[in-house]
Amino acid sequence: MGIIKAKNLLFEYIRRDEDGNVESINRAIDDVTLDVKKGDFVAVLGHNGSGKSTLAKHINALLVPTEGTLWFKDMNTTEEDNLWLIRQSAGMVFQNPDNQIVASVVEEDVAFGPENLGVPTKDIWTRVEESLNAVGMMEYRGHSPNKLSGGQKQRIAIAGIMAMKPECIVLDEPTAMLDPNGRKEVIRTVKELNKNEKVTVILITHYMEEVIYADKVYVMDDGKVVMEGSPREIFSNVEELKKYRLDVPQVTELAYELKKSGLAIPDGILTTHEFVDAIQKLRQQSW
Amino acid sequence: MSIIVDKLNYIYSPGTAYQKHALKDINLEITEGEFIGLIGHTGSGKSTFIQHLNGLIRGTSGSIYFNGQNIYDAGYNMKGLRSKVGLVFQYPEHQLFETNVFKDVCFGPSNQGLEALQVELRAYEALKMVGIDNSLLDASPFELSGGQKRRVAIAGVLAMKPEVLILDEPTAGLDPKGRDEILEQIAKLHKENKLTIILVSHSMEDVAKYVDRLIVMNRGEVAFNDTPRKVFAHYKELEKIGLAAPQVTYVMNELRMHGLPVSIEATTIEEAKEEILRVMKH
Numbered sequence: 184m185g186i187i188k189a190k191n192l193l194f195e196y197i198r199r200d201e202d203g204n205v206e207s208i209n210r211a212i213d214d215v216t217l218d219v220k221k222g223d224f225v226a227v228l229g230h231n232g233s234g235k236s237t238l239a240k241h242i243n244a245l246l247v248p249t250e251g252t253l254w255f256k257d258m259n260t261t262e263e264d265n266l267w268l269i270r271q272s273a274g275m276v277f278q279n280p281d282n283q284i285v286a287s288v289v290e291e292d293v294a295f296g297p298e299n300l301g302v303p304t305k306d307i308w309t310r311v312e313e314s315l316n317a318v319g320m321m322e323y324r325g326h327s328p329n330k331l332s333g334g335q336k337q338r339i340a341i342a343g344i345m346a347m348k349p350e351c352i353v354l355d356e357p358t359a360m361l362d363p364n365g366r367k368e369v370i371r372t373v374k375e376l377n378k379n380e381k382v383t384v385i386l387i388t389h390y391m392e393e394v395i396y397a398d399k400v401y402v403m404d405d406g407k408v409v410m411e412g413s414p415r416e417i418f419s420n421v422e423e424l425k426k427y428r429l430d431v432p433q434v435t436e437l438a439y440e441l442k443k444s445g446l447a448i449p450d451g452i453l454t455t456h457e458f459v460d461a462i463q464k465l466r467q468q469s470w
Numbered sequence: 471m472s473i474i475v476d477k478l479n480y481i482y483s484p485g486t487a488y489q490k491h492a493l494k495d496i497n498l499e500i501t502e503g504e505f506i507g508l509i510g511h512t513g514s515g516k517s518t519f520i521q522h523l524n525g526l527i528r529g530t531s532g533s534i535y536f537n538g539q540n541i542y543d544a545g546y547n548m549k550g551l552r553s554k555v556g557l558v559f560q561y562p563e564h565q566l567f568e569t570n571v572f573k574d575v576c577f578g579p580s581n582q583g584l585e586a587l588q589v590e591l592r593a594y595e596a597l598k599m600v601g602i603d604n605s606l607l608d609a610s611p612f613e614l615s616g617g618q619k620r621r622v623a624i625a626g627v628l629a630m631k632p633e634v635l636i637l638d639e640p641t642a643g644l645d646p647k648g649r650d651e652i653l654e655q656i657a658k659l660h661k662e663n664k665l666t667i668i669l670v671s672h673s674m675e676d677v678a679k680y681v682d683r684l685i686v687m688n689r690g691e692v693a694f695n696d697t698p699r700k701v702f703a704h705y706k707e708l709e710k711i712g713l714a715a716p717q718v719t720y721v722m723n724e725l726r727m728h729g730l731p732v733s734i735e736a737t738t739i740e741e742a743k744e745e746i747l748r749v750m751k752h
Binding site for chain 1: 717718728739
């Protein structure tokens with residue numbers, strides 16, 4: 184069994200009036216079953232309101248299912264005794280970097296998590312240094328976080344979670360507010376943590392280019408998982424993705440358009456490199 | 471309508487330890503009916519700059535001429551300027567506050583001192599311009615989807631009948647379809663309502679697709695000011711200042727390096743497709 188496993192997960196936001204009568208019910212997650220392998224890099228796509236963030240909040244028990252079950256490391260998230268253990272080991276990073284910084288010095292911000300876990304002071308400093316190194320922010324340890332760029336702040340937020348030695352990081356649109364460089368920094372950091380530290384990564388994003396290195400992609404629509412597969416499998420279905428208000432990377436779309444115009448290019452091209460290869464093969468054939 | 475920015479400088483907190491020269495000798499001209507993209511990394515001065523254009527921030531030195539008149543002249547009608555130059559901030563939906571969509575859009579024009587009937591007419595018109603259906607007029611702004619909220623917020627600025635519409639990252643946080651919808655709507659405002667548009671964006675793909683002219687800012691200065699095609703040809707310099715070119719520009723450059731005789735000027739999928747087909751069919 185994987186590190187995260189959901190079975191027939193269902194979640195409803197219930198709105199009540201002043202007397203406590205139910206006014207409306209909004210089913211945000213509708214019968215989701217999934218299994219995430221430890222150490223995987225998993226991406227979740229879906230339009231605004233498709234249920235991605237609600238699903239993410241189930242992983243570390245910020246929300247608990249209305250029906251069905253979610254297990255994190257075999258621990259049922261509805262059992263209160265598990266909460267502490269689950270949240271230690273599944274960290275979350277949110278969209279807005281400014282909402283996640285608590286201290287006035289970078290290293291103190293990173294130390295906040297382990298401090299709350301009751302880690303001995305000596306070990307806290309080791310952890311802070313390891314985490315700052317892991318996200319490439321060691322030289323900023325004594326800086327004030329508010330002087331950093333958006334991408335740097337997100338890396339500090341990630342370091343804060345790494346210092347708790349989690350097995351899994353859930354990132355909910357961590358790059359939505361960043362410029363192109365900031366986006367690259369954050370994604371590179373996440374990829375490295377996944378590879379070097381073997382942290383399981385759940386990345387929620389609207390940027391299709393950030394997804395191409397994932398081991399597995401889930402696409403959500405209307406609270407349901409409607410597509411799952413490798414990036415190549417998912418991005419081979421350009422029309423289906425557009426139906427779910429999504430997109431494909433520009434190079435994938437270019438290849439798809441050329442194929443429609445009669446060039447024999449394979450489906451699911453993901454990178455510039457693959458694209459150039461495909462075109463070169465075509466030229467060699469025609470000679 | 472024309473805007474001329476002449477040797478504009480802005481210094482934050484002058485004379486203190488936090489002093490920062492945020493805008494350095496900016497010279498620019500914006501003419502009626504242009505669709506301009508403004509790009510630059512976080513902290514490059516984009517947001518500071520656009521707030522000068524409607525007088526929210528006053529330059530430390532230099533001048534801005536709106537329709538030939540210096541807005542820093544004594545007695546200049548700043549309130550009038552602010553209704554001609556409409557500014558849509560980042561995440562404008564955070565500024566929605568009324569109990570229903572219609573009232574929220576009425577807020578701007580009613581502050582311009584118009585009569586009630588006029589205000590309502592403008593609100594209707596503005597909501598129509600951004601594609602908000604009449605059935606939503608009585609809804610609470612907070613019940614709408616992210617994309618709808620943002621369109622209502624843009625309508626609130628349009629209802630003041632600006633001649634220039636400045637949007638600061640209007641698509642941040644929206645899904646791909648929502649992003650396309652907002653941009654199409656803006657392109658339509660530009661085409662049909664003849665609005666001059668300044669679009670601040672972090673998406674190179676988006677500016678490549680829509681704008682006529684691209685202004686690139688770096689460390690408070692204008693680094694490039696040309697058509698997207700010409701600007702993105704400098705992709706290596708753009709990378710050095712924290713930006714990039716659209717992915718198709720890289721594709722075309724790679725193809726060229728591998729001996730395919732394509733022009734490297736394409737910046738949109740459509741252009742790249744035509745160019746590759748042209749070369750491959752030979």
